[in-house]
Amino acid sequence: QSLQELNLNIFKQDYKPIDLVLQPLTVLSRLQRLTIKGGCLEEPESCVPDFKHWPHLNHLRLCVMTVKMAHQILAAVPTPQLKKLHLKVEECTPGRLGMFEGLEYADWSNLKSLKMHFVDFVIHSDMLKRFHGLTKLSVKRVSDGALLSSLLLEVLNPDVHTELQTLRYNDMSRESPQWLSLSLLEKLRMWPNLVEFPDCDDEQ
Numbered sequence: 001q002s003l004q005e006l007n008l009n010i011f012k013q014d015y016k017p018i019d020l021v022l023q024p025l026t027v028l029s030r031l032q033r034l035t036i037k038g039g040c041l042e043e044p045e046s047c048v049p050d051f052k053h054w055p056h057l058n059h060l061r062l063c064v065m066t067v068k069m070a071h072q073i074l075a076a077v078p079t080p081q082l083k084k085l086h087l088k089v090e091e092c093t094p095g096r097l098g099m100f101e102g103l104e105y106a107d108w109s110n111l112k113s114l115k116m117h118f119v120d121f122v123i124h125s126d127m128l129k130r131f132h133g134l135t136k137l138s139v140k141r142v143s144d145g146a147l148l149s150s151l152l153l154e155v156l157n158p159d160v161h162t163e164l165q166t167l168r169y170n171d172m173s174r175e176s177p178q179w180l181s182l183s184l185l186e187k188l189r190m191w192p193n194l195v196e197f198p199d200c201d202d203e204q
Contacts, residue, residue, distance in 0.1 A: 004030055004032045004056075005031075005033040005059075006025065006031060006034055008035065008036045008038075009037050010036060010038040011038060016040075016042055017041070017042050017043065017044050018042065018048055018049070019047060019048060021036065021041055026049055026053040026054075029053065031054045031056065032054075032057060033057075033058070033059035033084075034057060035061040036062040036063075040063040040064060043065060043069065048069060048072045048073065051077050052076055057077060058082055058083045058110075060073075060085055061084070061087075062087065063087075063088040064089055064090070065089075065091060067089050067096050067097050067098070067099055070087055071097075071099070074087075074099065074100070074103055075102075079107050080109060080110055082111055083110055083111060083112050084111075084113040086114075086115035086138070088116065088140055089116075089119070096119070098120050098124045099116065099117075099124075100123075100124045104127055108130065109132070109133060110133065111134065112135045112136065113134070114136070114137055114138070115136075116138075117139075118139055118141050118142045118144075118169075119141075121151070125151040125152075125154070126155060128155040129155050129157075129160070132161060132163075133163055134161060134164055135166065136164075136166040136168075137166070138166075138167075138168040138169065139170075140169070140170055141170065141172045142170065142171055142172060142178045143171075144178065145180060148178065148180070149180050149184040150181070152184055153183065153184050162192055163193060164191060165195050165196065166197075167188065167194065168196070180197075
């Protein structure tokens with residue numbers, strides 16, 4: 001099959017084991033961009049499909065229920081191949097592993113766009129020091145704006161992350177909005193190419 005880009009919308013109320021959603025797509029051997037929106041994929045009924053069915057995959061956007069599923073996916077896709085990774089893990093059990101566990105020092109040199117849950121950002125924020133080529137960073141479900149600001153102040157450097165253009169985040173709750181610190185906003189003004197750092201990212 002010659003299809004290179006696929007966008008799927010799934011209904012939030014539907015039961016959606018990851019294998020039932022992805023298994024029919026394994027014939028798309030030339031797939032480069034896969035986006036699944038609308039809800040989170042759940043644990044498989046049998047097993048997570050091998051992402052090696054898509055050897056050219058470089059853009060991936062989806063949400064999974066557990067960090068174990070994220071580990072299985074990332075273990076099957078060569079990290080130098082990824083240019084866009086929007087992977088949200090819904091599991092928020094205390095002390096869970098981060099989604100990049102074991103891949104902290106892998107080759108992420110080609111990654112341009114990264115979207116992750118706040119839990120994973122807190123666990124793996126130090127990795128951003130090595131993500132020199134990022135042009136877009138999005139952090140989802142932020143529950144502590146002060147912690148987000150302090151970590152960004154620590155790991156982002158305008159002399160290192162020179163290609164960064166967009167920084168976004170959204171709140172865990174609409175009733176308790178989280179704000180970036182003034183010191184971080186002042187630092188962001190030093191970026192040579194940064195053009196977007198809104199107070200809040202409303203994109204779901």
